[in-house]
Amino acid sequence: xxxxxxxxxxxxxxxxxxxxxxxxxxxxxxxxxxxxxxxxxxxxxxxxxxxxxxxxxxxxxxxxxxxxxxxxxxxxxxxxxxxxxxxxxxxxxxxxxxxxxxxxxxxxxxxxxxxxxxxxxxxxxxxxxxxxxxxxxxxx
Ligand code: TYC
Numbered sequence: 001x002x003x004x005x006x007x008x009x010x011x012x013x014x015x016x017x018x019x020x021x022x023x024x025x026x027x028x029x030x031x032x033x034x035x036x037x038x039x040x041x042x043x044x045x046x047x048x049x050x051x052x053x054x055x056x057x058x059x060x061x062x063x064x065x066x067x068x069x070x071x072x073x074x075x076x077x078x079x080x081x082x083x084x085x086x087x088x089x090x091x092x093x094x095x096x097x098x099x100x101x102x103x104x105x106x107x108x109x110x111x112x113x114x115x116x117x118x119x120x121x122x123x124x125x126x127x128x129x130x131x132x133x134x135x136x137x138x139x140x
Contacts, residue, residue, distance in 0.1 A: 066102065073095055075125075080095060083120050
């Protein structure tokens, strides 16, 4: 079987792509070696290699709701359902944990989202005249 020029080019490109994919999938990130300096006859310029990625995952925050003696249980269950997207059974379990332990985690979010959840809960409680409190705490 003989290949024409186009078929040969396609096959070569396909093989190159496969080798590259395998390389990308298996290579462990390495620290780049020291910058290479070209000899003066090649211009003497410094070649900088791409740095290994060093971004960390963002700090996450847990929104903790606190117990008090006055906020009705039903109000807390509805708030947990509404602002923390829990079904009624889960919201009831969380509310009871707060009631018994003094506090419980309602959800884990990025810093801004956690702060928004706290604002929403406090505003809703204030509107209804309940002293319900909740706070955001960094985790780990
Ligand atoms: N302890 C409250 C009561 O007995 C109920 C309650 C539960 C209040 C959870 C706040 O975050 C809370 N009515």
